[in-house]
Amino acid sequence: MCERLVATGLEVRIGARQVLVNGAIALQPGEVVALVGSSGSGKTLLARSLLGLVDLHPGIVAGEVTLHSAHHPPTTWRAPTTRAAREAAFQPIRRDAVGWLPQDAQQALDPFSTVERQVGRAARGDVDVDALLVRAGFSTPGAVRHRYPHQLSGGMAQRVGIAVALARKTCFFIADEPTTGLDPVVAGQVHEALRALAEAGVGVLWITHDLRAVRGIAHRVIVLDAGHIVERCSPDDLVHERLASDAGRSLLDATRRIAGGVLG
Amino acid sequence: MRLSLAQRFGAVVLAVVVLAAVWSQLAGFDPVLGVAPQAANLGPSLAHPLGTDHLGREVITRLAAACGAFVFPGLLAVTLCGALAVPLGALAGWAGGSVERFVRAMLGTVASIPPLVLALLLCSAWGNSHTHLALAAAIAYMPTFAEAVFARIATLRQAEFLVAARAYGLSEWRIVWRHLIVAACGPTIARQGLLLFSEYLVLETTLSYLGGFGVQEPMPSWGNMITFEWGRGNLAPLAAPVIALWLTLLALAWLAHGAAEERSHV
Amino acid sequence: MTDAAASSGAPQALGRALLRVVGFALTIAGAALLLLTLMHAAPGDAIDQLPNGDALRPVLEREWLLDRPLWEQVLAHFSRAAQGDLGVSLVVRPGATVLEVMSAPLLRSATWVAASIALSLAWGATLAAATSRRSRAAGRFVEIASVPPVFLVAHLAVNGLNAGAWRLMQADLITRPSWFALPDEASWLRTTLAIVVLALGSGALSRTHLAVRTALLELRHASFIDAARARGEDTRPLIARHLIAPLAHLTAERVAAHVAGLIILERVLLLNGAGSLFWRASLERDWPLALGLALAAATGVAATRLACDGVRVLADPREREVSG
Numbered sequence: 001m002c003e004r005l006v007a008t009g010l011e012v013r014i015g016a017r018q019v020l021v022n023g024a025i026a027l028q029p030g031e032v033v034a035l036v037g038s039s040g041s042g043k044t045l046l047a048r049s050l051l052g053l054v055d056l057h058p059g060i061v062a063g064e065v066t067l068h069s070a071h072h073p074p075t076t077w078r079a080p081t082t083r084a085a086r087e088a089a090f091q092p093i094r095r096d097a098v099g100w101l102p103q104d105a106q107q108a109l110d111p112f113s114t115v116e117r118q119v120g121r122a123a124r125g126d127v128d129v130d131a132l133l134v135r136a137g138f139s140t141p142g143a144v145r146h147r148y149p150h151q152l153s154g155g156m157a158q159r160v161g162i163a164v165a166l167a168r169k170t171c172f173f174i175a176d177e178p179t180t181g182l183d184p185v186v187a188g189q190v191h192e193a194l195r196a197l198a199e200a201g202v203g204v205l206w207i208t209h210d211l212r213a214v215r216g217i218a219h220r221v222i223v224l225d226a227g228h229i230v231e232r233c234s235p236d237d238l239v240h241e242r243l244a245s246d247a248g249r250s251l252l253d254a255t256r257r258i259a260g261g262v263l264g
Numbered sequence: 265m266r267l268s269l270a271q272r273f274g275a276v277v278l279a280v281v282v283l284a285a286v287w288s289q290l291a292g293f294d295p296v297l298g299v300a301p302q303a304a305n306l307g308p309s310l311a312h313p314l315g316t317d318h319l320g321r322e323v324i325t326r327l328a329a330a331c332g333a334f335v336f337p338g339l340l341a342v343t344l345c346g347a348l349a350v351p352l353g354a355l356a357g358w359a360g361g362s363v364e365r366f367v368r369a370m371l372g373t374v375a376s377i378p379p380l381v382l383a384l385l386l387c388s389a390w391g392n393s394h395t396h397l398a399l400a401a402a403i404a405y406m407p408t409f410a411e412a413v414f415a416r417i418a419t420l421r422q423a424e425f426l427v428a429a430r431a432y433g434l435s436e437w438r439i440v441w442r443h444l445i446v447a448a449c450g451p452t453i454a455r456q457g458l459l460l461f462s463e464y465l466v467l468e469t470t471l472s473y474l475g476g477f478g479v480q481e482p483m484p485s486w487g488n489m490i491t492f493e494w495g496r497g498n499l500a501p502l503a504a505p506v507i508a509l510w511l512t513l514l515a516l517a518w519l520a521h522g523a524a525e526e527r528s529h530v
Numbered sequence: 531m532t533d534a535a536a537s538s539g540a541p542q543a544l545g546r547a548l549l550r551v552v553g554f555a556l557t558i559a560g561a562a563l564l565l566l567t568l569m570h571a572a573p574g575d576a577i578d579q580l581p582n583g584d585a586l587r588p589v590l591e592r593e594w595l596l597d598r599p600l601w602e603q604v605l606a607h608f609s610r611a612a613q614g615d616l617g618v619s620l621v622v623r624p625g626a627t628v629l630e631v632m633s634a635p636l637l638r639s640a641t642w643v644a645a646s647i648a649l650s651l652a653w654g655a656t657l658a659a660a661t662s663r664r665s666r667a668a669g670r671f672v673e674i675a676s677v678p679p680v681f682l683v684a685h686l687a688v689n690g691l692n693a694g695a696w697r698l699m700q701a702d703l704i705t706r707p708s709w710f711a712l713p714d715e716a717s718w719l720r721t722t723l724a725i726v727v728l729a730l731g732s733g734a735l736s737r738t739h740l741a742v743r744t745a746l747l748e749l750r751h752a753s754f755i756d757a758a759r760a761r762g763e764d765t766r767p768l769i770a771r772h773l774i775a776p777l778a779h780l781t782a783e784r785v786a787a788h789v790a791g792l793i794i795l796e797r798v799l800l801l802n803g804a805g806s807l808f809w810r811a812s813l814e815r816d817w818p819l820a821l822g823l824a825l826a827a828a829t830g831v832a833a834t835r836l837a838c839d840g841v842r843v844l845a846d847p848r849e850r851e852v853s854g
Binding site for chain 3: 035051053090091092093094095096098102104107109110111112122148150176
């Protein structure tokens with residue numbers, strides 16, 4: 001049983017350019033944390049740092065990631081280390097603790113394996129593939145089981161990605177802009193799945209552009225701008241447009257211009 | 265057009281080789297005239313920069329003259345091949361559909377015959393000559409050449425600038441055509457030409473080395489110079505053709521790689 | 531892909547496979563027609579050039595229809611070949627059918643070509659996997675070592691071996707080894723040397739190395755490999771599975787070059803295979819035999835391409851939906 005996933009003081013550089021400064025985040029079971037910010041603000045980078053999946057040069061130059069669990073001593077990785085040391089240190093976190101749903105779910109599926117095979121492989125053991133597909137939002141799992149990824153639509157691929165993530169029964173889950181390019185109905189289903197995950201006790205880190213969807217699903221909001229965390233607030237602050245930072249306010253402005261406000 | 269260091273090296277070597285071939289034509293190289301048994305096996309000196317072989321012939325002169333054995337036939341092969349391959353590849357790439365399938369099937373047929381096999385058969389039946397060898401090389405390498413042009417044009421066919429150009433109407437067609445063939449395919453054609461030239465060099469030197477076909481003594485070729493001198497004389501006559509061949513092939517490879525890596529304006 | 535995308539059924543797959551086999555047969559037929567046309571279109575009197583031409587003139591004139599137009603000659607020859615009659619050897623082994631003469635050597639040479647392709651792929655793949663994260667220096671080195679033509683590599687290797695053995699014998703370190711000066715009999719050393727040189731020279735190793743390196747780089751950055759890594763999975767089996775298709779494609783590309791290279795190496799290293807037979811037939815103008823061997827070479831290349839296509843379709847489900 002995992003208790004917390006904590007990252008502190010993360011500094012990421014590409015060459016001489018600093019792309020993430022003092023990144024700090026804490027995930028707890030049953031909680032949805034929304035990570036918002038404009039494109040290029042470093043949201044995906046921060047999320048990937050939690051899994052040690054940063055292959056830039058020099059990459060993560062400072063910081064610490066710790067997994068606290070109930071029955072084991074905490075697993076900590078402290079930067080900087082060699083690539084091999086990093087891979088070894090994050091192996092238990094990746095394998096057992098954190099599920100990852102990347103932005104383009106279709107590309108993230110193995111083109112050579114059927115849906116059934118991939119869900120089964122992710123579960124590492126006996127699993128009811130149909131039940132998982134239903135939980136991920138498929139009404140007729142039998143139609144999808146034997147398909148290959150290139151035979152799925154974008155929305156279907158996204159839901160298969162969720163099924164793969166569910167199969168692993170991890171305590172934490174990172175979803176990187178899971179509703180990009182999906183129509184509102186399917187996007188709504190994905191949001192439902194995230195909320196259901198949290199209710200089942202999974203700690204969710206949800207990266208999103210969409211400020212309007214945050215309300216009702218997320219418990220906390222973190223705002224990123226140009227690699228800095230500029231604000232930590234609650235979804236209520238978003239709804240009532242009570243943000244202190246410039247970046248947060250400009251995000252709200254943009255949302256208002258496009259969609260008529262967070263409430264609308 | 266910016267060339268990398270490796271490419272510049274390649275261009276220089278190629279220029280030297282071509283100039284040597286032209287020189288040997290203009291200066292009227294006579295293979296028999298240089299025989300001088302009393303001057304056999306001389307080491308490198310000012311008079312003979314690479315020494316003489318075991319028949320007293322000056323090595324550097326023969327080395328340069330050997331360029332003539334592959335430069336002109338090689339250029340002929342490249343021209344013949346390109347003249348057929350570029351239109352075929354462009355046609356297949358542009359038209360798509362069943363035209364593409366038909367052309368590629370034809371090319372696949374020719375491609376199943378290894379080049380050396382075609383060369384030997386042709387020289388055996390038609391007689392051993394530079395022209396026949398060039399013809400064989402041109403036929404055998406046409407599929408590779410055409411496929412490269414086809415691939416380039418097929419990718420470009422979907423390029424957005426073409427969609428925009430079509431929206432402007434057919435009067436733009438000729439400009440688009442020129443951009444397509446010259447600017448966009450130029451590097452591809454140059455690369456294939458260099459590769460074919462390189463393959464012709466290998467073909468010619470191989471046949472000359474093995475004897476029976478290719479260039480026969482007393483005419484020099486880097487291939488037959490290796491056979492002829494081995495085990496007989498000093499190091500220079502042995503090493504010179506080996507190094508010349510190795511260097512030229514390397515140069516052509518580096519030059520060709522660069523030609524493909526150039527970014528066109530598309 | 532819409533929700534209604536159907537998976538390909540078995541009869542469709544069978545139909546596509548049949549189409550490929552038909553394509554293969556047509557390719558061979560096309561190659562045969564090309565070669566026959568080139569041979570029959572040769573200028574000069576063919577029979578004059580044969581060593582024993584005068585004696586065979588009446589027979590050959592009738593068989594080759596030399597007084598008929600080109601297209602008739604080619605078609606007649608083609609139909610005979612299609613029925614399995616490849617003619618009779620005229621010079622190398624007069625009287626014996628071409629099929630008899632070439633069967634055993636073809637089998638030997640086919641094994642050697644297969645071995646050299648396998649070695650080239652293994653070598654290139656290992657090198658690429660070992661050096662892909664390092665600088666391009668490794669690639670440059672491989673390129674330089676691989677650039678000399680096959681005959682040159684063999685020449686240097688043979689002479690190097692002989693010179694080395696000679697030095698050792700002079701220093702009384704070894705007695706005369708059985709392979710010294712490469713005598714005129716079957717030798718595992720010469721065969722191995724042929725396979726190794728074929729896998730290295732004329733750019734073979736360099737091209738394999740580059741192709742696998744490119745494939746590996748693409749794969750390492752692929753989303754699904756990244757996702758597997760994020761799940762803590764061992765990505766090596768996944769990468770290996772996804773290398774099958776590029777390797778098959780590479781084999782199909784390289785096989786013709788390996789066949790040509792083997793012809794050269796069988797001459798240089800005095801091996802008794804289809805390559806040196808073809809050389810002899812071409813030199814001595816035994817045209818039926820030369821043609822038969824050339825056709826065999828084309829068939830081998832086309833068959834390898836067909837097999838590689840099959841491997842690609844089996845490995846990659848996306849290929850199964852492509853028409854044609």
